[in-house]
Amino acid sequence: MAVRKPPVTTREYWAPGHAACAGCGCATALRLATKAFSEAMEEKYGDPDAFAVAQATGCMEVVSAVFPYTAWKAPWIHVAFENAAAAASGVEAAWKKLGRKGKILAIGGDGGTADIGMQALSGMLERWHNVVYLMYDNEAYMNTGIQRSSSTPYGAWTTTSPPGKYSIGEDKPKKWVALIAAAHQVPYVATASIGNPFDFIRKMKIAAKVDGPAFVQVQCTCPTGWKSPLEKGVEIAKLAIETGVWPLFEIENGDLWNIKIQAPGGGAKVKREGGRVVAIEFKKPIEEYLKLQGRFKHLFKQPEAIDTLREQIKAMWKVLGVEVTLPKPEE
Amino acid sequence: MPIKKVMKANEAAAWAAKLAKPKVIAAFPITPSTLVPEKISEFVADGELDAEFIKVESEHSAISACVGASAAGVRTFTATASQGLALMHEILFIAAGMRLPIVIAVGNRSLSAPINIWNDWQDTISERDTGWLQFYAENNQEALDLILIAYKVAENEKVLLPAMVGFDAFILTHTVEPVEIPDQELVDEFLGEYEPKHAYLDPAKPITQGALGFPAHYMEARYTVWEANENAKDVIDEAFAEFEKKFGRKYQKIEEYRTEDAEIIFVTMGSLAGTVKEYVDSLREKGLKVGAAKITVYRPFPVEEVRELAKKAKVLALLEKNVTFSVGGALFQDFSRALINESEKPKIVDFILGLGGRDVTFKDLDEALAIAQKALNGEAVDEVNWIGLRKEIL
Ligand SMILES: Cc1ncc(C[n+]2csc(CCOP(=O)(O)OP(=O)(O)O)c2C)c(N)n1
Ligand code: SF4
Numbered sequence: 001m002a003v004r005k006p007p008v009t010t011r012e013y014w015a016p017g018h019a020a021c022a023g024c025g026c027a028t029a030l031r032l033a034t035k036a037f038s039e040a041m042e043e044k045y046g047d048p049d050a051f052a053v054a055q056a057t058g059c060m061e062v063v064s065a066v067f068p069y070t071a072w073k074a075p076w077i078h079v080a081f082e083n084a085a086a087a088a089s090g091v092e093a094a095w096k097k098l099g100r101k102g103k104i105l106a107i108g109g110d111g112g113t114a115d116i117g118m119q120a121l122s123g124m125l126e127r128w129h130n131v132v133y134l135m136y137d138n139e140a141y142m143n144t145g146i147q148r149s150s151s152t153p154y155g156a157w158t159t160t161s162p163p164g165k166y167s168i169g170e171d172k173p174k175k176w177v178a179l180i181a182a183a184h185q186v187p188y189v190a191t192a193s194i195g196n197p198f199d200f201i202r203k204m205k206i207a208a209k210v211d212g213p214a215f216v217q218v219q220c221t222c223p224t225g226w227k228s229p230l231e232k233g234v235e236i237a238k239l240a241i242e243t244g245v246w247p248l249f250e251i252e253n254g255d256l257w258n259i260k261i262q263a264p265g266g267g268a269k270v271k272r273e274g275g276r277v278v279a280i281e282f283k284k285p286i287e288e289y290l291k292l293q294g295r296f297k298h299l300f301k302q303p304e305a306i307d308t309l310r311e312q313i314k315a316m317w318k319v320l321g322v323e324v325t326l327p328k329p330e331e
Numbered sequence: 332m333p334i335k336k337v338m339k340a341n342e343a344a345a346w347a348a349k350l351a352k353p354k355v356i357a358a359f360p361i362t363p364s365t366l367v368p369e370k371i372s373e374f375v376a377d378g379e380l381d382a383e384f385i386k387v388e389s390e391h392s393a394i395s396a397c398v399g400a401s402a403a404g405v406r407t408f409t410a411t412a413s414q415g416l417a418l419m420h421e422i423l424f425i426a427a428g429m430r431l432p433i434v435i436a437v438g439n440r441s442l443s444a445p446i447n448i449w450n451d452w453q454d455t456i457s458e459r460d461t462g463w464l465q466f467y468a469e470n471n472q473e474a475l476d477l478i479l480i481a482y483k484v485a486e487n488e489k490v491l492l493p494a495m496v497g498f499d500a501f502i503l504t505h506t507v508e509p510v511e512i513p514d515q516e517l518v519d520e521f522l523g524e525y526e527p528k529h530a531y532l533d534p535a536k537p538i539t540q541g542a543l544g545f546p547a548h549y550m551e552a553r554y555t556v557w558e559a560n561e562n563a564k565d566v567i568d569e570a571f572a573e574f575e576k577k578f579g580r581k582y583q584k585i586e587e588y589r590t591e592d593a594e595i596i597f598v599t600m601g602s603l604a605g606t607v608k609e610y611v612d613s614l615r616e617k618g619l620k621v622g623a624a625k626i627t628v629y630r631p632f633p634v635e636e637v638r639e640l641a642k643k644a645k646v647l648a649l650l651e652k653n654v655t656f657s658v659g660g661a662l663f664q665d666f667s668r669a670l671i672n673e674s675e676k677p678k679i680v681d682f683i684l685g686l687g688g689r690d691v692t693f694k695d696l697d698e699a700l701a702i703a704q705k706a707l708n709g710e711a712v713d714e715v716n717w718i719g720l721r722k723e724i725l
Contacts, residue, residue: 049534054399067548070539075532077402078541079395079425086392090355090399090407091532093383097354097405102534120395123388 008035008201011048018071019063023230025194025221025237026060026136030107032194033134033218034074036201037105040208050102051208052076054091056084056112059143059222060136082116084108085124088131096130103208104131110151111141114177121177125184125213132207132214135177138222146225150175153245154309156295158225163298168305173312178251179319181215185254188214193246194221195237199262203250219246227294239289242266244282244313244326259320277322285329286310333511333578340471340503343510344410344436344496345370347478349380350518351434353408355400357385357393359415362448363500364438367410390415394422394433401431402540404531406482409433412500413440416454420461426493427462427556429541431530432485433493436478439467439601439652440500441687449688450500451652452601455629456661462556464494464563465630467600471508474498476580477627479513482522483570489562491529499602501688513578521577560631567628584633586625589615590643593622595703596677598640598662599650600626603691607650610696621700626662637669644677648703650696652685659683659715678706684718695719 013034020027034053042048052075055061061078064071079087088106095102106124108117113135124131140158141147148158152170157163161170182189187210192200200218207214219240221233228236240246241264248262263270267283287306290296299305310326317324338346344367348356356375358368374380383400387393390411397407411419416437426433437455441447455465466481468474474496481494498504530540544552564584571582588608590596597607604625614621624640626633641647651660658664663681670676682699685691695718706712 047534049537051534052403052532062543065539065542067542067544067552070542072539073537075534075537076539077399077532079398079402079429080421083392083395083422086387086395087399087402089385089387089392090357090396090401091403092399093355093357093385093396094400094403094405094407094532097381097383098403100533119388120392123392126388127385 007198008032009039009048011035011038013038013072013074014064015071015073017069019066020059021224023223023233025233026138027063028194028233029136029200029218029220030060032197032200033204034105036204037132037208040205041102044209045101047101049074052091052102052104054079054084054088054104054106056108056117057081057143058109058112059138060107060109062143081112083120084112085117085120085131085133088133089124089127089129092129092131106131106133108133108135109142110135110137110139111149114151114175115149121181122184125181125186125215128212130212132216135215135217137217137219138225140225142222142225151177154312155299155305157298158295168302169298173316176316178215178217182251182254182256186213186215187211187253189251190216191247191249192216192218193237193241193248194218195234195239195241196248196262199248225295228292232292236289236292239284239292242268242282243284243286243289244280244317244324245286245289247317247320249320257321261320261322279323280317281325282327285327286313287329333513335509335511337507338471338510339366339505339507340468340474340498341366341438341505342370343471343475344478344498345374346512347475348408348436349374350513350515351406351408351479351482351522352380353382354405355383355385355397355407356409357387357396357400357407358409359387359390359393359411361390361412361415363440363504364410364412364436366504367436390418391422394419394426397433398422398426398429398431401426401433402429402530402532404527404533406525407433410436412438413442413454416458417442420458423458423461423463425541428552429530430491430559431493432482432491434478434481434485435493435495436474437495437497438500438504439497447687448500450502451686451688452497453653455495455497456653458495459630459661462492462560463630464492466494466496466628467626468496468498468503469602469604469625471498471503471506471510472580474503475510475512476574476578476582479518479521480570480574480582484563484566486525487566488528490559490566492556492559492563497601502602517577521573563631564633582627584628585636585640586627587640588623588625590622590624590640592620593644594620594707595646595648595700596622596624596640596644597648597650598624598626600629601652603650603652603685606691607696610693613693614700632665632669634669637666638673641670641673641677646678646680646703646707648699649679649681650699651681651683654683654686663715680706680712681715682718683715689719691719
């Protein structure tokens with residue numbers, strides 16, 4: 001009987017036994033990322049294990065390395081909250097000197113990347129270390145109990161952006177770290193999602209195989225912080241893509257004029273010119289994404305806030321060179 | 332054959348790094364130690380030092396990269412001072428807790444505000460509780476030698492702690508003195524290759540470093556840092572002895588000068604020790620029974636040696652270029668701890684002086700001496716005395 005090859009290796013590096021919440025989308029992201037990395041290392045160096053992980057403080061760190069246990073089957077180091085990129089720089093330099101083949105995977109949450117770790121990330125990218133930086137974006141500081149980060153989307157409830165009489169929740173648009181990373185003109189930058197695991201695996205493999213620095217920002221759901229049903233993580237992540245909230249794109253060598261957009265699905269109509277995506281007509285309203293998450297519940301009492309979010313999403317797509325139409329839900 | 336060269340302490344530190352052959356250096360410029368990374372980058376550029384030099388974007392990343400590299404299993408080095416060391420503060424604890432034998436050269440400089448680039452010891456003293464070993468150099472030769480010794484001690488299996496070597500801003504960092512550069516072969520023999528058994532990032536033997544410690548384990552982890560500091564005491568003596576045998580220069584945790592039959596002993600650190608020795612000579616000529624002691628190793632604190640020293644004097648006069656607010660100087664605390672339960676102990680009088688690069692003159696030392704003499708005669712004196720303070724501008 002023919003056995004079908006699994007879509008990604010069965011080797012595990014982020015092993016069962018970690019203490020993430022049930023339904024944690026970020027745990028899924030790390031598992032897929034390390035598997036993809038391993039495949040890339042096998043293809044590039046003939047050794048699936050040829051990598052080490054440097055990780056920032058945050059949920060994925062504290063749930064995976066509680067002494068005397070570890071969920072890590074790869075060599076792994078955690079130093080502090082803001083310095084995964086700098087620590088990875090040191091590991092990479094040491095490996096170079098030791099003549100060790102392979103690549104370093106640095107991992108940080110949105111807080112450890114978009115906020116406090118931004119400087120170290122910029123330094124690492126600019127110095128051209130052979131490191132892939134994976135930002136797992138659960139859109140808030142989850143480890144300290146759901147505070148806003150600069151990657152928290154407009155309107156979202158967090159414990160430091162509570163909606164109230166004078167507040168709509170988070171009042172600033174999301175910071176797009178992938179575009180900041182791309183401005184360093186590094187070989188490869190991409191956004192990804194656990195809502196499209198095959199695209200994520202493909203991108204992680206490209207990132208792992210390029211010579212030089214790469215940056216991948218993966219949106220991953222957090223049922224605890226998003227107040228969303230445990231079993232709906234992948235569905236919510238998918239809706240983020242299909243409604244236009246979460247763009248999937250790739251930028252090579254910092255060529256911001258030539259951003260590769262991945263098809264959003266969900267019935268969206270994509271218009272291309274010379275192979276380039278220039279317009280997308282989304283069919284699903286962003287409300288479909290928002291309504292599954294308690295963090296956006298209050299917005300439905302103030303639909304103009306949802307319109308503001310829609311405008312921000314359009315503006316973000318415009319930066320990517322794409323005119324989008326975002327439908328309103330049918331009355 | 333060792334060669335002698337005239338050089339600044341910054342260059343001496345760079346030479347020490349070159350001789351120790353670190354595989355990764357990560358550094359960021361700050362006055363007064365900027366010349367250290369500059370000189371090292373020259374060594375690397377000329378192929379005289381086969382190392383990766385990471386030109387980081389901050390001191391925080393410098394020490395973070397050193398932690399990454401050291402955890403990956405290679406010898407590392409960095410240099411900084413003052414605000415740069417303060418920016419490293421968070422990671423200094425982590426480096427010690429992860430037991431990584433990183434060495435930092437520090438051009439001892441004051442801390443802001445007001446911003447001031449000149450010498451005192453507040454920067455390294457403020458890091459005294461991070462778990463790092465601390466050495467203080469009196470001159471440029473010591474700056475070079477102590478960095479080599481720091482590696483020897485830091486990498487010892489009984490220690491495995493990071494170490495910092497301080498040398499005074501401008502007084503040493505920018506002042507040229509003849510320095511003997513030891514033979515590379517002898518240094519190689521002295522230090523050997525660094526082969527970590529505890530910290531590496533090897534896919535063939537994956538380990539987890541920097542894990543979360545729950546209350547059930549945290550205290551034990553901190554205790555091992557305490558224990559390693561205790562172990563370092565003997566290891567330092569052994570390293571000093573071996574260094575003397577190989578290179579002919581003698582070091583001690585506390586170096587005494589004319590303490591025999593002394594009634595008052597001035598205790599200090601760094602380059603001030605040189606001034607104080609001369610001052611003691613001048614007092615001895617006048618027939619005064621005064622001696623000096625220099626703290627070369629500040630962490631681990633040489634409690635036993637302090638007790639021995641205390642037996643020799645009626646008054647210990649501590650001369651400190653640092654402040655511990657509402658207490659005095661840091662040495663005052665440390666000496667008090669060492670002597671509090673001794674049945675016989677000298678009086679301890681604390682002097683804060685020379686902050687932010689203010690010159691310490693014989694006149695200042697006369698002021699301190701007068702107070703110490705009062706204490707010797709049983710008169711009441713202040714426990715903490717600010718010397719050379721310009722009261723007219725207060
Ligand atoms: C210097 C410093 N400031 C604050 C903290 C507290 N802290 C630890 S993790 C964290 C938030 C992490 O958020 P993020 O990077 O988004 O990761 P997540 O927890 O969401 O996975 C914070 C604020 C810290 N460890 N260090
Ligand atoms: S709080 Fe969120 S990100 Fe953290 S482990 Fe739980 S589900 Fe995952």
